[in-house]
Amino acid sequence: xxxxxxxxxxxxxxxxxxxxxxxxxxxxxxxxxxxxxxxxxxxxxxxxxxxxxxxxxxxxxxxxxxxxxxxxxxxxxxxxxxxxxxxxxxxxxxxxxxxxxxxxxxxxxxxxxxxxxxxxxxxxxxxxxxxxxxxxxxxxxxxxxxxxxxxxxxxxxxxxxxxxxxxxxxxxxxxxxxxxxxxxxxxxxxxxxxxxxxxxxxxxxxxxxxxxxxxxxxxxxxxxxxxxxxxxxxxxxxxxxxxxxxxxxxxxxxxxxxxxxxxxxxxxxxxxxxxxxxxxxxxxxxxxxxxxxxxxxxxxxxxxxxxxxxxxxxxxxxxxxxxxxxxxxxxxxxxxxxxxxxxxxxxxxxxxxxxxxxxxxxxxxxxxxxxxxxxxxxxxxxxxxxxxxxxxxxxxxxxxxxxxxxxxxxxxxxxxxxxxxxxxxxxxxxxxxxxxxxxxxxxxxxxxxxxxxxxxxxxxxxxxxxxxxxxxxxxxxxxxxxxxxxxxxxxxxxxxxxxxxxxxxxxxxxxxxxxxxxxxxxxxxxxxxxxxxxxxxxxxxxxxxxxxxxxxxxxxxxxxxxxxxxxxxxxxxxxxxxxxxxxxxxxxxxxxxxxxxxxxxxxxxxxxxxxxxxxxxxxxxxxxxxxxxxxxxxxxxxxxxxxxxxxxxxxxxxxxxxxxxxxxxxxxxx
Amino acid sequence: xxxxxxxxxxxxxxxxxxxxxxxxxxxxxxxxxxxxxxxxxxxxxxxxxxxxxxxxxxxxxxxxxxxxxxxxxxxxxxxxxxxxxxxxxxxxxxxxxxxxxxxxxxxxxxxxxxxxxxxxxxxxxxxxxxxxxxxxxxxxxxxxxxxxxxxxxxxxxxxxxxxxxxxxxxxxxxxxxxxxxxxxxxxxxxxxxxxxxxxxxxxxxxxxxxxxxxxxxxxxxxxxxxxxxxxxxxxxxxxxxx
Numbered sequence: 010x011x012x013x014x015x016x017x018x019x020x021x022x023x024x025x026x027x028x029x030x031x032x033x034x035x036x037x038x039x040x041x042x043x044x045x046x047x048x049x050x051x052x053x054x055x056x057x058x059x060x061x062x063x064x065x066x067x068x069x070x071x072x073x074x075x076x077x078x079x080x081x082x083x084x085x086x087x088x089x090x091x092x093x094x095x096x097x098x099x100x101x102x103x104x105x106x107x108x109x110x111x112x113x114x115x116x117x118x119x120x121x122x123x124x125x126x127x128x129x130x131x132x133x134x135x136x137x138x139x140x141x142x143x144x145x146x147x148x149x150x151x152x153x154x155x156x157x158x159x160x161x162x163x164x165x166x167x168x169x170x171x172x173x174x175x176x177x178x179x180x181x182x183x184x185x186x187x188x189x190x191x192x193x194x195x196x197x198x199x200x201x202x203x204x205x206x207x208x209x210x211x212x213x214x215x216x217x218x219x220x221x222x223x224x225x226x227x228x229x230x231x232x233x234x235x236x237x238x239x240x241x242x243x244x245x246x247x248x249x250x251x252x253x254x255x256x257x258x259x260x261x262x263x264x265x266x267x268x269x270x271x272x273x274x275x276x277x278x279x280x281x282x283x284x285x286x287x288x289x290x291x292x293x294x295x296x297x298x299x300x301x302x303x304x305x306x307x308x309x310x311x312x313x314x315x316x317x318x319x320x321x322x323x324x325x326x327x328x329x330x331x332x333x334x335x336x337x338x339x340x341x342x343x344x345x346x347x348x349x350x351x352x353x354x355x356x357x358x359x360x361x362x363x364x365x366x367x368x369x370x371x372x373x374x375x376x377x378x379x380x381x382x383x384x385x386x387x388x389x390x391x392x393x394x395x396x397x398x399x400x401x402x403x404x405x406x407x408x409x410x411x412x413x414x415x416x417x418x419x420x421x422x423x424x425x426x427x428x429x430x431x432x433x434x435x436x437x438x439x440x441x442x443x444x445x446x447x448x449x450x451x452x453x454x455x456x457x458x459x460x461x462x463x464x465x466x467x468x469x470x471x472x473x474x475x476x477x478x479x480x481x482x483x484x485x486x487x488x489x490x491x492x493x494x495x496x497x498x499x500x501x502x503x504x505x506x507x508x509x510x511x512x513x514x515x516x517x518x519x520x521x522x523x524x525x526x527x528x529x530x531x532x533x534x535x536x537x538x539x540x541x542x543x544x545x546x547x548x549x550x551x552x553x554x555x556x557x558x559x560x561x562x563x564x565x566x567x568x569x570x571x572x573x574x575x576x577x578x579x580x581x582x583x584x585x586x587x588x589x590x591x592x593x594x595x596x597x598x599x600x601x602x603x604x605x606x607x608x609x610x611x612x613x614x615x616x617x618x619x620x621x622x623x624x625x626x627x628x629x630x631x632x633x634x635x636x637x638x639x640x641x642x643x644x645x646x647x648x649x650x651x652x653x654x655x656x657x658x659x660x661x662x663x664x665x666x667x668x669x670x671x672x673x674x675x676x677x678x679x
Numbered sequence: 680x681x682x683x684x685x686x687x688x689x690x691x692x693x694x695x696x697x698x699x700x701x702x703x704x705x706x707x708x709x710x711x712x713x714x715x716x717x718x719x720x721x722x723x724x725x726x727x728x729x730x731x732x733x734x735x736x737x738x739x740x741x742x743x744x745x746x747x748x749x750x751x752x753x754x755x756x757x758x759x760x761x762x763x764x765x766x767x768x769x770x771x772x773x774x775x776x777x778x779x780x781x782x783x784x785x786x787x788x789x790x791x792x793x794x795x796x797x798x799x800x801x802x803x804x805x806x807x808x809x810x811x812x813x814x815x816x817x818x819x820x821x822x823x824x825x826x827x828x829x830x831x832x833x834x835x836x837x838x839x840x841x842x843x844x845x846x847x848x849x850x851x852x853x854x855x856x857x858x859x860x861x862x863x864x865x866x867x868x869x870x871x872x873x874x875x876x877x878x879x880x881x882x883x884x885x886x887x888x889x890x891x892x893x894x895x896x897x898x899x900x901x902x903x904x905x906x907x908x909x910x911x912x913x914x915x916x917x918x919x920x921x
Contacts, residue, residue, distance in 0.1 A: 366852065373821065460698035
């Protein structure tokens with residue numbers, strides 16, 4: 010049964026390059042996660058809250074998904090429920106066909122991998138193009154992802170470059186920057202051409218009907234912004250009750266996934282393009298996929314539904330580190346995969362994956378919501394047919410249930426193993442299933458006189474001793490980090506740490522500085538928000554006077570759309586305001602609405618943003634409570650931006666500007 | 680004070696010297712350990728193999744053997760974790776048994792935990808001239824949260840310098856070690872590398888199962904480094920597990 014996993018794992022162990030990549034992933038991700046957790050004030054409490062939030066959802070899955078569905082409908086999203094994969098695929102193909110789509114731009118989504126959407130689209134004559142760099146590489150090579158977060162984990166830079174040259178005709182060397190540039194150019198065409206964009210959903214917020222998408226590259230933003238139709242696909246369990254709960258999850262997801270405080274882009278989507286919005290899709294759909302989840306909620310494996318697909322347990326697992334993702338033969342590999350795969354797709358085919366663990370618990374340590382994966386693996390093992398070796402344990406159990414039988418067995422074992430080959434007293438060759446042990450390890454001899462025969466003979470002299478240690482006390486409460494710096498200083502510091510430029514200036518200096526920066530960058534064309542605030546007003550007026558070409562995007566519906574969008578892609582710089590900023594993560598908050606296009610912060614290579622120091626909040630929670638929730642509800646697509654577009658999909662080498670801007674310049678107005 | 684010793688099946692059958700050292704150290708700490716003869720195995724191998732009814736029978740057997748009110752001391756993090764966390768789960772369908780399981784769990788201690796947290800004794804006048812590599816075993820560390828206690832006890836060993844090895848699994852995993860020997864061996868290889876890098880001359884831990892895997896690998900590789908249970912070091916017997 011387990012032979013397929015074992016065979017593939019052996020091949021992985023023999024593959025020196027794959028081992029190097031897996032080691033690299035294991036070591037770098039562990040370090041990154043530990044460092045990111047170190048920066049949190051009380052990670053234990055935060056994880057406890059996150060766990061409680063997810064438990065609440067899974068306990069009342071039906072009620073929350075109904076609430077979510079009705080809010081989405083109120084927001085103008087077309088909701089479709091699919092009980093299984095084929096139904097979901099049929100619904101998606103129908104929508105695509107209705108819009109005459111021959112091409113679909115797709116951002117990373119594990120649930121679409123799970124239901125085999127790409128195959129279904131291809132069968133209907135529709136070409137799905139994966140736009141996440143890792144997924145794109147894997148699709149190019151006609152392979153499957155080997156990790157739920159970093160799909161191309163198993164490939165070296167040289168292998169990726171080879172595929173880009175061979176299958177894409179791109180002239181790239183074995184260089185991540187060159188590969189990145191080639192992918193950007195190739196996929197930009199796809200974003201602009203595709204009539205349908207398809208994405209997953211990281212979290213749905215039941216109370217508000219919010220779709221939350223977290224990406225680093227910006228491809229997620231592209232597919233839900235540029236094409237006229239956006240289809241989001243999510244498993245019904247990926248919900249949180251409220252925006253406050255979402256804020257908790259958003260603190261944990263990036264830290265556990267990649268060690269980031271926040272991902273570059275977080276999109277909070279409410280409905281299709283509003284009448285006043287200058288752009289955005291005019292049609293938005295959500296496919297809510299069950300595919301075995303409600304059924305799983307009623308089983309002992311229900312806890313696995315708490316998973317937020319951060320991939321952290323894969324990175325922490327010593328078995329995954331040896332075997333790699335493909336050995337599991339499932340869309341969901343690693344520790345959580347060994348629970349979810351049998352839970353969703355059947356014990357017969359996937360139950361054996363639960364054997365691939367020493368139950369060491371590194372996965373639970375690494376889980377943001379504390380899923381007790383070893384306990385769940387035991388549940389899977391108990392519900393699967395025992396392996397042949399496990400069956401032999403029946404005999405051991407029978408012996409152990411009777412102390413006298415047990416003692417006889419001990420004696421017998423000592424006699425029977427006495428003649429076996431040994432070295433230095435330890436056995437070098439055992440028979441039967443134990444031969445697997447002595448293949449690589451010596452085995453201790455059975456004691457001629459076990460402990461039970463020794464203890465009866467002697468009586469120990471007890472030495473009276475007084476306690477010498479203090480009784481253990483509760484750990485002292487963590488000292489709160491003294492936050493002396495002003496919010497603006499922290500904001501600047503965080504943003505700089507993300508590789509962005511911060512220019513502090515006064516209200517009156519700002520227009521000069523912004524126009525000056527445009528010339529410094531050598532820009533020939535600017536994409537900008539409309540005159541929604543005084544500085545933008547002055548800047549735009551000056552640029553117009555100087556004859557500098559400025560476009561304020563206004564994407565028409567219908568046939569004229571394609572040409573309009575294409576021409577917008579030529580601007581080198583985008584200029585926007587920001588409704589707020591978050592100090593803790595160096596985040597800009599961009600709302601949508603009249604004259605606030607999504608494109609200036611997405612299409613150009615450089616994004617310049619104006620933010621006022623009075624609009625800086627400590628973190629997402631404080632902004633939500635200071636009226637942020639209303640902004641979220643009122644925007645069709647509110648975006649949190651933290652630094653430039655980035656990826657580390659190839660050998661964990663960080664590069665910027667994969668789909669979105671490679672440079673972010675913030676004018677901080679004091 | 681009298682305590683019941685749950686030696687565990689591995690110590691009883693393969694490493695009786697570890698059990699003797701445990702008894703000796705407990706005696707020096709003022710606790711007389713006795714060996715309830717009915718004891719065999721806690722049932723963890725069966726549970727891990729997916730044989731839940733069998734594991735359940737052994738849990739009940741263990742409840743019967745360790746009746747009474749005396750503390751139960753176990754020289755194994757893994758078996759203590761089984762009693763403390765898995766027994767109540769296994770017996771949760773029967774309120775009477777569940778009550779007994781919880782009661783046993785509340786007075787069952789891993790060896791180092793019992794010395795440091797219950798007896799409040801950490802210095803045994805032991806000495807050693809070796810570089811000791813302490814291996815934090817998974818169930819001890821993650822299941823019981825016991826880490827400070829063995830370190831405290833090793834600090835009291837005069838002359839020894841102790842290095843805490845990284846808390847990565849040694850690859851034992853019970854049946855895993857013979858069902859997936861190649862992966863198990865790769866994990867072991869990494870453990871041996873860590874031992875070598877740390878320059879450890881003796882590997883000390885609180886679980887003979889992991890130590891058996893590690894010493895089995897050390898011996899096979901021809902290394903002179905040996906393993907010892909913490910109790911053996913405290914009792915001044917550094918000759919190795921056997």
